[in-house]
Amino acid sequence: MKRRAAAVILGMLVCVSAAGVRAEDFGGSPQTGGQEVSAAAKGNTAREDGGISEIADRIVDHVETEARERLELKEETKKAEDARTVQRRAEEVRRKASEIRREAKEEAARQEEAKRVAHRQEIVNFALQFEGNPYVYGGTSLTNGTDCSGFVMSVFKEFGYDLPRTSGAQYQASVKKDIKDIEKGDLVFYGYGGSRHVALYIGHGKIIHASTSATGIKISDYNYETPFGIGTYLK
Numbered sequence: 001m002k003r004r005a006a007a008v009i010l011g012m013l014v015c016v017s018a019a020g021v022r023a024e025d026f027g028g029s030p031q032t033g034g035q036e037v038s039a040a041a042k043g044n045t046a047r048e049d050g051g052i053s054e055i056a057d058r059i060v061d062h063v064e065t066e067a068r069e070r071l072e073l074k075e076e077t078k079k080a081e082d083a084r085t086v087q088r089r090a091e092e093v094r095r096k097a098s099e100i101r102r103e104a105k106e107e108a109a110r111q112e113e114a115k116r117v118a119h120r121q122e123i124v125n126f127a128l129q130f131e132g133n134p135y136v137y138g139g140t141s142l143t144n145g146t147d148c149s150g151f152v153m154s155v156f157k158e159f160g161y162d163l164p165r166t167s168g169a170q171y172q173a174s175v176k177k178d179i180k181d182i183e184k185g186d187l188v189f190y191g192y193g194g195s196r197h198v199a200l201y202i203g204h205g206k207i208i209h210a211s212t213s214a215t216g217i218k219i220s221d222y223n224y225e226t227p228f229g230i231g232t233y234l235k
Contacts, residue, residue, distance in 0.1 A: 116235050119159075120185035123234070124202045127155045133217045135210045148198050151210040151217060152187060155200065161233050167191075167198040174231025182222075186232040190225050197225075 136145025142154050149167040156163050164170050171189045182188075184203040189195040199209030199222070207222045 117184075120183060120234055123155065123159055123185045124200070124208075126158060127151075127200050127208050128202065128219075130155075130217050131208060131219060135213045135216045137213070146210050146217075148210045152198055152200055156233060163233065167195045170198055171195040171229060171231050174233060177230040177232055179227065179230055182230050183232075183234075185234045186230055188222050188230060189228045191228045195228050201230075 130142045130151075133143055134145040135147065137147050138150070139145040139147055140150035140154050142151070146154060149165060149170060152170065153163045153165060164173050167189060170187065171194075174187060177186060182201055184201060186201045188199045188201050188207055190197040190199070197209070199207035199220070201222060202208050202219070205222055206219055208217065208219050210217045211220070
């Protein structure tokens with residue numbers, strides 16, 4: 001290819017040179033029609049041909065070098081673009097993975113919270129079925145009769161919780177809460193200077209408790225008396 005390009009350029013340069021040659025550059029008389037060329041003229045022509053060929057070679061070398069550099073630059077540019085594309089895709093994958101992890105974490109938290117609330121509601125629902133059953137001092141039977149602490153102790157026992165027998169001990173063993181944070185399933189304690197009565201909070205400002213022998217197990221407002229404290233055995 002280099003030789004072909006050199007030949008083309010050489011031909012162009014020869015044409016230009018030939019167009020500027022004068023008649024006296026050729027030897028011989030008019031009678032010979034310029035058939036005889038002087039040795040000096042031949043030498044000059046040889047030098048010119050050699051110089052033109054060298055120039056053509058240099059031009060071809062320059063063109064080839066420039067073409068090669070442009071090709072290398074194009075390849076480097078493409079590699080850089082490919083690298084940026086890969087980087088963008090990697091960032092998208094990382095972002096999507098982070099979003100999936102966040103959504104999964106949030107969903108797990110929602111499910112855990114729903115499970116926690118459902119467990120509390122299950123305890124409340126179990127206790128509500130004994131509304132109207134008798135109060136018996138010292139009793140622990142949810143059907144035949146129980147007192148206040150025996151009532152909550154027996155309800156929680158059905159769900160695997162081992163509560164102390166008396167309301168005072170139940171309060172001491174519980175996790176204390178502020179009244180503003182009360183939830184279904186928490187215990188409300190009443191008394192002055194110590195707990196003497198306990199009830200199960202069922203939500204909406206209501207409690208269920210074994211009240212007195214006259215009323216039995218019933219539902220009341222949680223603040224029918226000023227609570228002594230709030231405690232819980234649940235998450």
